[in-house]
Amino acid sequence: MENQTLGDDILLLEGLNVSPQSTIPAFIILLLIYIFAMVSNISLVSLIFLSRNLHKPVYLLYLNMSVNDIFGASAVTPHVLRHVFTPHSERYIHYIDCVVQAFCVTLYANINHTALMIMAFDRYVAICNPLRYATIMTNRMVVTLSVAAWGATFIAVAILLGLTVRLSHCKRFIPNPFCDNASLFMLSCESVLINNIYGLLYTVVIVGSSLISVALTYLRIAAVCLRSNNKVLNNKALQTCSTHLAVYIFLLVSSFVVVSLHRFPQLADQRKVVAVLAYVIVPALNAAIYGLQIKVVRQRFMTLLRNNKVSLMDVK
Template sequence: MPPTAVTRLMENYTYNSPTLQLEWSNVFKDFMYPVFLFLFFSYLFIIVANAGIAFIVFIDKTLHQPMYLLFWNLSINDILGNSIIVPRLLIDILRPSSERIISYYECVVQAFTTHMFSTTSHTVLMIMAFDRYVAICSPLHYATIMSNKMLIKLTVSAWGVAFVLVGILLGLTIRLNRCRTLIKSLYCSNAALFKLSCESVFINNVYGLTFTVVLFTGSIGSMVLTYTKITVVCLTSKNKSLNSKALKTCSTHLVVYLILLLSGMSIITLHRFPQLSDTRKFVAILYHIIPSSLNPIIYGMQSKEIRRFLSKLFDSKKVLPSF
């Protein structure tokens, strides 16, 4: 083989390595087993709690209402988002730093899943806000507006918009040649991937910033608009039953949204402070763990229908008296 051809092959391997190195922090090394146990039990709880809620909503026909079916989507999203990230983290914690290697294709899948998880959480919660708005502000037309056909359209839109936006985000990154192999994070993200390139990432930065601004503006804007109208209706209405229902369902939804929003804003803010990279890595883990752990607790405990189903389930398992 000619020398130029050999050189070209070496350059291709060097600049587009099929394997990448994950950079962990010494902080996690010092607390390896506590962090492992925290992640393990958190992941176990996330899977059991969210799968349990999703199963209950699926089999109980009384829960086949827009609010619960939308929450079903949130539970599925939490399961998928954590199942791609957390098991890999558990394995990497116990590995020596030199063995924390990930293939480029697995890294792309991780990055896609991470951004899908975040984006879908926002889009589903936006649709849930619209559902609450219709239920409280137009109760007589609720069944007509939130029909099965509309619910399917909204659900497909929530996942479809997230898929297209994240697909473009990762597509712009995949086109770049890589000249580095060190991922300065515990798991892969779009920013971590395009930072491996020595080419111009101007387009990536512009689209990434636009993507974030549009998502957060649309998300926050829809919440402010819907909750402002709901508040006006509640203040002008003398219907105590309506106000009680609004307070219960809206407070639950708002708490879940604020947890997601604050978690995401924390990571974005910490990206501006390179000296806090260890803190950012830990917060990045919590971004997946905290919302996904609290969602089934908040919605499950607040829903009398879900509590009623669980009470019936446990009552049916009581030991029969012996004769």
């Protein structure tokens, strides 16, 4: 039916299936999480960029993560929020806009993996080879690794979407709240074998590389800590690695849940909610975790808590 009513360059998104009574609460919750993610990440970027004493490798890595989180959350959340109050039959999107969104979504997801790989390498050098850390992990090295990660991922994702765009599309309906590569090439009635092969290989390379590198890094760090009787070293390793590992595990779990829910069509609505939340909760969580790793941010946060406590006591 939609094939007859929509033009060649207009697609129909299914969006989130929210009941009328839940529309406003769902919109408010999603909006608040998005605002927190954006404000916290923009604040973190501004603080690191403007504070010369924070122009150090580890903080530049936090900056890289925050920039990517701002990019990823903005690619998905405003679009989903706009469609919450839009009737299902009117959730249109131009094909070229869908391609752009799919590109941004895929780029964001893969930059997350490469950024965390670089952070794992940084932690490895800091803990396992501390005397050479200053000579290995320079600002120049961090910038070079980050630019290389963005550049290589950009090219790989461009090829991925290029293979999809070359296909003609005989369908107009996307059963998702936002566009991604899989949704786009499923619109075609042509063979998508090449797309599936390239997509599978690309996923294996990105996810496999991050899993192997992070696993080997932490095994090596654990071995160093077990051989060392230095409590200061062990506490430093626990403090700096626990947050990175928590973020990485949350990223893997959220991705695994979304992929797993694809196997259960009856849970399509739950899958879409989880997919949207992953693109807004992960940026918010990253900003909170890495923001509190910066002493200046932590001190200001504690000062704010103390001031609020004093204000409440005065009121009483």
